[in-house]
Amino acid sequence: MKLSQLASIFFILSCCMLSLLATAQDDVVDKKQLTTFDSNNAFEILKKQCEFGPRPPGSEEHKKTRDYLFTELKKYTDTVSLQPFTAAVDSFGIPKQRKTLHMNNIIAEFGSSHSETLLLAAHWDTRPIADKEPDKDVQLNPILGANDGASGVAVLLEIARILKLKPPPRRIVIVLFDGEDYGKSTDQMFFGSRYFAKNMGKWKPDYGILLDMIGDKDLEIPIEQYSWVANREYTDSIWKRAIELGLAPFQYRIGPAIMDDHVPLIEVGIPMVNIIDFDYPYWHTLEDTVDKCSPKSLEIVGKLVVNIIYEGL
Numbered sequence: 375m376k377l378s379q380l381a382s383i384f385f386i387l388s389c390c391m392l393s394l395l396a397t398a399q400d401d402v403v404d405k406k407q408l409t410t411f412d413s414n415n416a417f418e419i420l421k422k423q424c425e426f427g428p429r430p431p432g433s434e435e436h437k438k439t440r441d442y443l444f445t446e447l448k449k450y451t452d453t454v455s456l457q458p459f460t461a462a463v464d465s466f467g468i469p470k471q472r473k474t475l476h477m478n479n480i481i482a483e484f485g486s487s488h489s490e491t492l493l494l495a496a497h498w499d500t501r502p503i504a505d506k507e508p509d510k511d512v513q514l515n516p517i518l519g520a521n522d523g524a525s526g527v528a529v530l531l532e533i534a535r536i537l538k539l540k541p542p543p544r545r546i547v548i549v550l551f552d553g554e555d556y557g558k559s560t561d562q563m564f565f566g567s568r569y570f571a572k573n574m575g576k577w578k579p580d581y582g583i584l585l586d587m588i589g590d591k592d593l594e595i596p597i598e599q600y601s602w603v604a605n606r607e608y609t610d611s612i613w614k615r616a617i618e619l620g621l622a623p624f625q626y627r628i629g630p631a632i633m634d635d636h637v638p639l640i641e642v643g644i645p646m647v648n649i650i651d652f653d654y655p656y657w658h659t660l661e662d663t664v665d666k667c668s669p670k671s672l673e674i675v676g677k678l679v680v681n682i683i684y685e686g687l
């Protein structure tokens with residue numbers, strides 16, 4: 375072999391090694407990018423739910439949304455189940471008449487080999503009435519629920535995508551509650567979380583986080599009071615983490631006490647925190663639409679939850 379041949383072999387080998395190195399580095403960058411919370415992706419999931427229209431239990435749109443959410447979650451884990459139940463609900467406009475509706479919680483599990491379990495929850499149904507509308511004539515119309523419904527689900531589905539790519543160091547159970555937002559009295563709300571609290575079985579978590587109304591463009595999240603009163607240290611650690619991460623909409627002050635899906639779980643002894651921005655002028659009106667929400671708000675909440683999943687508290 376001539377010296378020139380040797381030189382060219384050496385040259386080719388070094389090129390190969392350099393390109394391998396570059397590929398490895400690209401992989402690291404790609405992986406990091408792919409496992410970072412993607413606000414645009416999350417916002418597309420919010421919009422997609424709204425494209426079905428209002429999604430109250432008993433409607434065709436509700437069924438279509440259930441199938442869509444089930445299929446989406448199935449892309450990210452094999453363990454997705456429907457938890458069916460029935461609820462006796464108000465027939466609006468017909469006093470004292472109840473009807474039975476079929477509802478489903480949608481449950482997905484990740485990192486099943488770990489025993490410590492973090493529950494992540496949001497409600498996927500939307501309210502069948504717009505009772506906060508000033509105009510009485512439209513108060514019996516169903517709301518779109520871009521923020522009150524679609525926002526929490528959007529964040530959790532984007533997180534499910536990340537969980538598939540980067541297995542979590544603890545078991546994560548995602549529950550999408552049905553029947554959170556039905557009637558006017560609290561016995562006509564939280565159907566799904568009340569059913570789940572009584573029938574947790576193998577999904578029983580050690581602690582949990584509920585996301586509700588977190589898509590508001592003008593995001594402000596004080597500490598929710600029921601969460602704080604029930605489990606002060608746990609709640610405190612979540613807000614402190616948000617502040618450490620520089621997520622300014624999280625405000626370290628006690629906000630209002632809000633009856634929501636976390637309460638039935640707190641009642642059976644699960645430390646459960648509600649991340650919610652209740653200061654939303656379009657709440658339970660026909661104006662709760664996509665344009666009132668922003669990808670940035672979903673990202674702020676998503677970043678915090680992703681951090682807690684992988685770093686713990």
Ligand SMILES: [Zn+2]
Pocket residue numbers: 501522555658
């Ligand atoms: Zn609501």
